[in-house]
Amino acid sequence: MTEFRAFHNADPPQLLKLWHSAGLGRGAAECLNNDAFEVLIFSQPYFDPNGLIVAEDNGEIVGFVLAGFGTNAENSALDYSKGVICALIVHPSYRRKGIGRELVRRAEEYLRSKGATEITAGASGLLSPFLVGLYGGTRPSGFLLSDPNAAPFFEAIGYEATGSIRIYQRDLLGQKPKIKFHLVNIRRKMQLMISDDYQAPNWWWLTRMGRLETLHFELVPKSGEAAVASATVVGLDLYIPKWEERVIGLTDVFVKEEIRSQGYGQSLLLEIARRLQDELITKLEWHVEESNVVASHVAEAVGYHQVDTGIVYRPVSR
Structure with a gap:
């Protein structure tokens, strides 16, 4: 008989085993050890054992759901009105028995008990308290279409897609994109500055991205003015x-509003690619919201190709 309970301190080895057996697709890190889960999930200052609910059969964990919350407007603390189902895994041998549905129901119950008035399934953007560095690649971006069981499951239990994210990659060993004349002019006027002591912009960034190795790039005028893109x-x-290769993810891509659509974003991405290629990086990855048509155009203009799609779901009113 399957029983459901909150996380226990002795659970990580079984949770890790379940993660590796679930067939989560190209976007899930593998060959992990317990330290990865400890650093990126359990040691988060807001991790709540009651938000990680496991399904257990005769002492063996056969499924789990991980729920958390988004951030407030200042990115300085949790906003308990924004509930997020970050992960849902059921062992292949125990699927189609109602375990996943019950885990989601209990996760919804937990989130609402803490004050959630809206619930999404699929961590993404600022609504990603967990799984940074573990699922999605550069960042969590909903449940990936390459994760074969996610979309059919959530659709079957009455969730609907509410947003999508395009996942782009550029092969640094492949054919280089053609350089346009106006980009050459930008390159003559700009220089790429690199910092490995980037100051976290806020608490939310620090708790998630701050646990990974990062470098900060800025496109700076040679005349000495402030950075125009980063x-x-x-x-x-x-x-x-x-993936059997070294891939680097791009995040927090920014261009000053008054100079957008003038090639500075393309120039920034090209300069970063040149610099990282010298470090034997083989691919770059960038996640772009489906609605951000300009960013998608920039990515495709400098040689990025879409390799996956992330979907964020929400429960249909019931």
Whole structure:
């Protein structure tokens, strides 16, 4: 008989085993050890054992759901009105027995008991308290379409897609994109500055991205003025065993509003690619909201190709 309970301190080895057996697709890191879960999940200052609910059969964990909360407007603390189902895994041998549905029901119950008035399934953007560095690649971006069981399950239990994220990669060993004349002019006027002591912009960034190795890049005028564009790159070393190559993720890509659509974003991405190629990086990855048409255009213009899609779900009113 399957029983459900909150997380116990002795659970991590079984949770890790279940993670590796679930067939989560290309976007899930593998060959992990308990330390990865400890650093990226259990040691988070807001981790609540009651938000990690396990399904147990004769002492063996056969499923779990991980729920948490988004951040407030200042990115300085949790906003308990924004509930997020970050992960849901059921062992292949125990699927289609109602375990996943019951785990979601209990996760919803937990989130509402803490004050959640809205619930999404699939950590993404600022609504990603967990799984940074473990699922999605550069960052969590909902449940991936390459995760074969996610979409059919959530649709079957009455959730609907509420947003999608395009996951782009650029092969640094492949054909280089053609350089346009106006980008050459930008390159002549700009220089790429790199910092490895980037100051976390807020508490929310520090608790999540701050646990990974990062470098900060700025496109700065040679005339000495302030940076006009910037991005942070994230090391994806936990994915090396899965992807069998060194991939770096781009996040927090920013261009000053008054100079957007003038090629500075493209120039920034090209300069970052040149610099990282010298470090034997083989691919770059960037996640772009489906609604951000400009960013998608920039990515495709400098040689990025879509390799996956992340979907965020919400329960249909019931």
